[in-house]
Amino acid sequence: MSASWVPHDIRDAVIDFTQLWAKKSDIALTRFISWLGIAPSKYYNWQSRYGKVNEHNGLIPRDFWLEECEKQAIISFHNQYQLDGYRRLTFMMLDRNIVAVSPSSVSRVLSAAGLLQRWNRKTSKKGTGFVQPLKPHEHWHIDVSYVNLCGTFYYLCTLLDGYSRYIVHWELRKTMTEKDIEIIMQRAREKFPDAKPRIISDNGPQFIAKDFKAYIRLTGMSHVRTSPYYPQSNGKLERYHKTIKTECIRPKVALSLEEARTQIAEYIRYYNEERLHSAIGYIAPKDKLEGRDRQIFKERDQKLEAARAERKQKRLDMRQRLDCHQILTTAANINSLTQQDNFSISN
Structure with missing residues (x-):
């Protein structure tokens, strides 16, 4: 057993043994301590706590x-x-x-x-090689995801503000051509007419079309495409699409296109105004957008x-x-003893 900690009964037995035989044999106490292999400071520390339970390392309640x-x-x-x-x-x-x-x-x-519940995670590479936006409407992320409604696939297109994670605009459509993308982006710009963001997208056919490049140039925005076959480059929007499918689309199981649009609109209102977002300090995206x-x-x-x-x-x-x-209990006890003494003296 390590000498750094021993039960209090064994500790007291060591004290009794050394002191008893030091008196009987006239051998110095320090010699017994050295024979036992105990440091003198530890032995005298044990001696100062003789008869006490080991509570010196216990938790001390804090205010x-x-x-x-x-x-x-x-x-x-x-x-x-x-x-x-x-x-x-x-x-x-x-x-x-x-x-x-x-x-x-x-x-x-x-x-x-x-x-x-805990689990092992890989080391995050988030933010490496990419300058994060410092104010709203610097970066707008755009992407298209598939939504399965009763065996029919529809296209969910979303624009997300990279600074606040606010969903600027979204639409659920039967088709998603370059013309549809322009309509969606124009409706987003109508909500924030003064914004001149950098558009971040993947290399989908709608985003590499010549008409889309011309639209970006005419509106005064800029466009950056992510690396091919690397969806993590647009991870903010990819993560949002996973979230909305996990928390809204799949659990609610819409039976029609209009029902799905109603459910998604309600969830996006909750996402923008109420849901606490972990990436922005657990506040709602709308609060972050509005400062x-x-x-x-x-x-x-x-x-x-x-x-x-x-x-x-x-x-x-x-x-x-x-x-x-x-204090009151002690005073009462003293008063009781005083009365008893006075009674004894009077008798």
Whole structure:
């Protein structure tokens, strides 16, 4: 057994043994310590804790530790939104004033409850070789994805703002020619007439057509195509298409084109205005687009600080009440003993 930690009963037995035989044999105590292979500082540390249980390395409660009701609130909220990660849950609870904690605290609570699943991930190469936009409408990503409705494939075309992840415009069509792409982009430009973004697309036939190049030139925009056979180059929009299919199109199973358009329109409203996006600090894309992100981050920090201060004050008040109770109990005991002594003297 390592000498760095031993049970308190064995530790006390060593103290008793060395002191007993040091007296009987008149051998110096330091000699016994060296024979046992224990450092003198450790031996005298054991001697100072003689008869005490090993609690010197135990956890010390902190003022800002979560309360049990807050832990239960985190677990209950996770059970309502099991498909969302712990970071998104953190800021959802913060914005709804359910509980103000940090993502690491939520992770610890869910891990302790066995509700947090972990998996190995490859090292991310996100952002390498690509200059990210610094303001809205610098980059618009455009792509076309297939949607299967009752055995018929339709085309879902989406324009996404690369800075805020806001869905600028989308359409679900039966065909997707170069003319359709121009119509979709023109409708997007009508929503933001002052925008002159760089269009980022893949090498689809609609985007390499001469008419599309002429349209880009006439509107004053620029166009960049991603590397062939490398969809990660347009990963922001590829990830969005995966999200909308996973959370909207496949679970709801639309039975007609109009029903699918209604469902997608409702989901995109939720995606733009309510859903917390992990890539932009767990805020809604519309808030990021309209520049409310810093105010939201500031309010979240203030809520966290206020919650920590409130928990600290609660524990301080509890300690003060316990101290007062102990003082009152001691005073009552002294008063009782005094009365007993006076009674004895009088008798």
